[in-house]
Amino acid sequence: AQSVTQLDSQVPVFEEAPVELRCNYSSSVSVYLFWYVQYPNQGLQLLLKYLSGSTLVKGINGFEAEFNKSQTSFHLRKPSVHISDTAEYFCAVSEFPGNTPLVFGKGTRLSVIA
Amino acid sequence: DADVTQTPRNRITKTGKRIMLECSQTKGHDRMYWYRQDPGLGLRLIYYSFDVKDINKGEISDGYSVSRQAQAKFSLSLESAIPNQTALYFCATSDKIKQGRDEQFFGPGTRLTVL
Numbered sequence: 001a002q003s004v005t006q007l008d009s010q011v012p013v014f015e016e017a018p019v020e021l022r023c024n025y026s027s028s029v030s031v032y033l034f035w036y037v038q039y040p041n042q043g044l045q046l047l048l049k050y051l052s053g054s055t056l057v058k059g060i061n062g063f064e065a066e067f068n069k070s071q072t073s074f075h076l077r078k079p080s081v082h083i084s085d086t087a088e089y090f091c092a093v094s095e096f097p098g099n100t101p102l103v104f105g106k107g108t109r110l111s112v113i114a
Numbered sequence: 115d116a117d118v119t120q121t122p123r124n125r126i127t128k129t130g131k132r133i134m135l136e137c138s139q140t141k142g143h144d145r146m147y148w149y150r151q152d153p154g155l156g157l158r159l160i161y162y163s164f165d166v167k168d169i170n171k172g173e174i175s176d177g178y179s180v181s182r183q184a185q186a187k188f189s190l191s192l193e194s195a196i197p198n199q200t201a202l203y204f205c206a207t208s209d210k211i212k213q214g215r216d217e218q219f220f221g222p223g224t225r226l227t228v229l
Contacts, residue, residue, distance in 0.1 A: 042223075
């Protein structure tokens with residue numbers, strides 16, 4: 001069965017600095033990978049997803065992630081963060097062909113400091 | 115209008131009470147899910163349903179039951195609520211045809227407090 005590890009539970013960063021949120025997964029088959037964001041007092045919304053093809057995936061709000069099969073990682077990056085990026089970020093994995101539910105990591109709380 | 119709605123949005127109840135959380139969706143999706151979110155634990159799957167006649171237990175189903183009344187409705191019940199069921203509960207849906215290649219769409223959540 002698949003699993004997801006988000007290596008940092010909290011990441012503080014100054015405004016306009018770059019950020020990387022780390023995600024590693026474990027699976028014996030091909031996977032689909034997702035990053036979700038949860039703003040305060042809201043539900044989750046999709047930031048980006050990797051299904052196949054190019055390993056660099058671009059999402060909303062200037063975020064991108066890179067799929068690295070050899071390192072079983074899917075780290076999320078943004079070159080310059082804003083106060084409005086303060087939120088909790090969840091990495092999730094689904095196994096091919098997709099007949100099992102998504103498995104979520106425990107989340108990383110990103111705090112952007114002015 | 116929101117595609118995935120949850121009622122109630124907030125609920126405070128007492129230990130031992132029966133509680134039902136409801137989820138409705140207008141996305142036409144076959145697959146529906148119930149999760150609970152606790153600080154530091156992320157989202158944990160309680161139950162999921164891939165169609166009206168298919169119900170499956172998730173990671174933490176003990177103390178919960180579900181009912182899939184229609185394609186668009188999926189309810190979560192706590193038969194006898196206990197304080198450690200205090201959490202934020204989310205309903206989600208996804209498209210059966212796209213299977214795991216598509217995202218899940220989440221409702222706004224129900225904050226449940228059991229005293």
